[in-house]
Amino acid sequence: MKRTIRTTALTVGALIAALGLGAGPAEADATAPRVDLRVLVVSDGGPATDAIAAELDTAGTPYTKVDLTRSDRPTIDAGFLADTVDGRPRARFQAVVLPNDNPFAAGSAEMTALAAYEQTYAIPQVDAYTYARPQAGLQVPTSGGYSGSIDGVQAQVTAAGRGGAFGYLDGPVPFEDNSPSVGESYAYLSTPAAGADFTPYVQAPIPGTTRQGSLVGEYRHDGRRELVVTFVYNQYQQQFRLLARGIVEWMTGGVHLGASRNYFAVHVDDVFAADDRWDTRLNCTPGDVDCTGGAGTPSPIRMTPADVDHATAWQNSRHFTFDMVYNGAGSVDQREDNDGVDQLADRLITDRNQFRWVNHTYTHAFLGCEQNVTVVPWTCTTNADGSTKWVSRTAIDNEILTNRVWGQVAGLPLDNTELVTGEHSGLRILPQQPADNPNLALALTDNNVTWLASDNSRDPQQRQVGPATTVARYPMNVFYNAGRTAEQVDEYNWLYTGRAQGGSGICEDNPATTTCLSAPLDTGTGYTGYIVPLETRIALGHVLSNDPKPHFIHQSNLAEDRIAYPVLDGVLDGYDALFADSTPVVDLRMKDIGVELQRRAAWKTAVQAGQVTAYRIGGTVTVQGPNGTAVPATLPAGTTRGTTAFGTAYAGTLSGWTTSAGSALTFTLPSSAAAPAATAGTTAAATAPTPHTRVPAGVTEQVPYTPES
Incomplete structure (x- = not known):
């Protein structure tokens, strides 16, 4: 049975006096305090607090970081934490994140101020990574518990966790x-610990x-609430990525600036065209620039109607x-070579509304510098004066416009504002082409x-170009x-093994390459046994990181052995096993991804410039931002702005963007989201600092997503 701790009720005015704050006008004592929508992150330089700060950064949630390792840091005292605004007591932070349950010296006045x-x-407190001990509500591990590695362990969200801040997870x-x-x-x-009012949310x-x-x-305890985390993590690890949303929702009570989703979009390039095939004997691709002197015989890969x-x-x-992402010339060439017949194009055009479509230029021409492909790697051709010879504005115009018209005639549902150039050409490519083709920007304006x-x-x-x-694609x-x-496996072996093993030696020349192999993969089992799990983990990591950027493959990967599907299934199956139905994958088209990234950048600039003010008083949230800046917020179900329902449902809350017109935005929370009541009692004396916690190398330096044999 949980033990209820009885406390002596104090008025807000008495508590403010205890903190050493000015009492203010008498009528202010009877009003609800103002709580600013900002998190205080107290860091000791460890990976756990840095991970939480990174989560807040990505979501767009304002926070103030105090680095305990800096001698010039501010002192955390009553005046730092709270004050009075317009006669109303103000809490300057809606939540506190500490590196552990007490990172200060014994008898610390700062810990006493925080507790008060x-x-x-x-105000809730997150102990980002702390030792299990009675001061954190737990028995010490030597009393029937465990201290050590939990690599590969499957933990589980408890019923209490699923019924609260971690309800977006299925359990594992x-x-x-x-x-x-x-x-x-x-x-x-x-x-x-015996008698502790402690509820596990995730356990193993x-x-x-x-x-x-x-x-x-x-x-x-003592009128305070702590989220006690007893494992260490960094911002990239899957276990943190799964729990990060719940940590933020717990500490903010589901009321905070910023928003996050789990995104996954897949672009299929070169549709209607054919892709040249890797030659396992020559270790290059006949028909492409990596086979010099016309070596080999091209063997194109192209989808079929069955695909x-x-x-x-x-x-x-x-x-x-x-x-x-289509190239119309691929179909035109096919019809010219087959008496006007292109069964693939006919099927795709019939099913055109099943897909989204993006202009990929007509012939997939290279739109940067004019290439000299007589050498590997290719170089840029130069004019007589030594300047770079660029593909012309007219040529780029023709590639964009001709493909657009071809798609319009075929009835493809296009958005003409979107473009993917062949090989992302026209943009800078290091080391050969360190600058954008200056004609690209002109052609983009034309179209x-x-x-x-x-x-x-x-x-x-x-x-901007x-x-x-730009919208970067993975x-x-x-x-x-x-x-x-x-x-696929043969080329993978060639790229990522050493020269002594018959490989390209790229890993010897660039040791930072993370996909290097200690030995060649078996061509029969290497794909499903090694490459698929690796690519699945990498892509799923992007999905779990509130990262909307799309991934791209090619039409060849949907043909023949259809090698893309095992990776895509791995991502989606893995996701479905982890998340509840309330938290679906969000699949946006390129324009909408661009808008999301653009809004985030503008919001981050406004927050960092101190141009955003946001606070909660009782059941009302007020946000003031720069004119024209879209404001992201996450608020409880039932929240309204005036008479209009706010946001869209995701992960058990509402979230979305609201554009500021320069005046304050006001949101009304539902009665079910009442502000937590202050339940103060006699302030407990600060406990002794937490014992030293262990941090393994795989947390201080991220372990690459590379399975080892």
């Missing part, structure tokens, strides 16, 4: 084990027993939509293109020149 502040304003919380030679997770598994089996030990739980039927059936079964794809591995930051804003390591698994 949390009691006064009902698997811990990564990417390398058997590197410690990646460390935890203190323990049960609640205690080795050698039939009991479960808490990994994440809530400890209520289209498979794609539409797959989409329907997965409730997912591909973005078909009213405002969203332009870039390659995230080369050009990840959103930027003339009138267009390349999947499922190769464009492979339609069969054996070809």
Whole structure:
């Protein structure tokens, strides 16, 4: 049975006096306090607090960071934590994140001030990574618990967790084990201390027993609430990514600025065209620039009508939509070579409304510099004066416009503001072409293109190119020149093994390459046994990181052995096993992804410039931001703005963007989301600092997503 701690009720005025704040006008004592929508993150430089700060950053939730390792840091005292605004007591932070349950020296005045502040304003505290001990509501691990690695362990969200802040999860919380030679997770598994009011939210089996030990739980004591986390993590690890949303929702009570979704979009490039095939003997691609001197015989890979039927059936079964990134000349050439017949195009055009469509230029021409392909790697051709010879504005115009017209005649549902150039060409490509083709921006203006794809591995930051804003895409390591698994594995071996093993030596020349192999993969089992799990983990990591950027593959990967599907199924099956139905994957088209990224950048700039004010008074949330800046917020179901319902449902809350017109935005919370009442009692003396906690190397330095044999 939970133990209820009785406290002596104090008035807000008395508590403010106890904190050393000015009492203010008498009438203010009877009003609800103002609580600013900002989180205080107190960091000791460890990975756990940094992970939570990164989560707040990505979502757009304002926070103030105090670095305990800096001698010039502010002192955390009553005046730092609270004050009075317009006669109303103000709590400057809606939640507190500490590196552990007490990171200060014994008898610390700062910990005493924090405890009093949390009691006064009902402010929750997150212990980002702490030792299990009675001061945190748990028994010490030596009393029937466990201290050690939990690599590869599958934890579970409890019924209490699913009924609260972690309700967006189905239950399982698997811990990564990417390398058997590197410690990646460390935890203190323990049960609640005798008499403690402690509720586990996430737990795992205690080795050698039939009991479960808490990994994440809530400890209520002395009028305070703490979320006690007893495992260490970094911002990239899957276990943190799964729990990060719940940690934020718990500490904010589901009322905060910022919003997050789990996104996954897949672009299929070169549709209607054919892709050249990897030659397993020559270790290059005949017909492409990596085979010099016309070596080899091209053997194109092109989808069939049966592949289209498979794609539409797959989409329907997965409730997912591909973005078909098309080259119209591929169909024109096919009809010229086959007496006017192109069964693939006929089927795709018949099923055109099953997909989204994006202009990929007419012939997939390279639109940067004019290439000299007589050498590998290619170089830019130069003029007599040594300047770069660029593909002309007219040539780029023709590629964009001709393909657009071809698609319009075919009835494809296009958005003409979107463009993916062949190989993302026209944009800078290091080292050969360090600058954009200056004619690209002019051609984009000519054709009213405002969203332009870039390659995230080369050009990840959103930027302007003339009138267009880039949308970076993640390349999947499922190769464009492979339609069969054996070809994919052979090329993978060539790229990622050393020269002594018959490989390219790229890993010897660039040791930072993370996909290097210690030995060649078996061509029969290497794809499903190694490449698919690896690519699945990488893509799922993006999905779980509130990252809307799309991934891209090629039409060849939907043909022949259809090698893309095992990876895509791995991502979606893995996701479905982890998340509740209230938290679906969000699949946006390129323009909408661009808008999301653009809004985030503008919001981040406004927050960092101190141009945003947001607070809660009782059941009302007020946000003031710069004119024209869209404001992201996450609020409880039933929230309204005036008479209009706010946001869209996701993960058990409402969230969305509201554009500010320069005046204050006001949101009314439902009565079920009443502000937590201050339940203060006599402020407990600050306990002794937490014992030293262990942090394995796999947390201080991220272990690459590379399975080892």
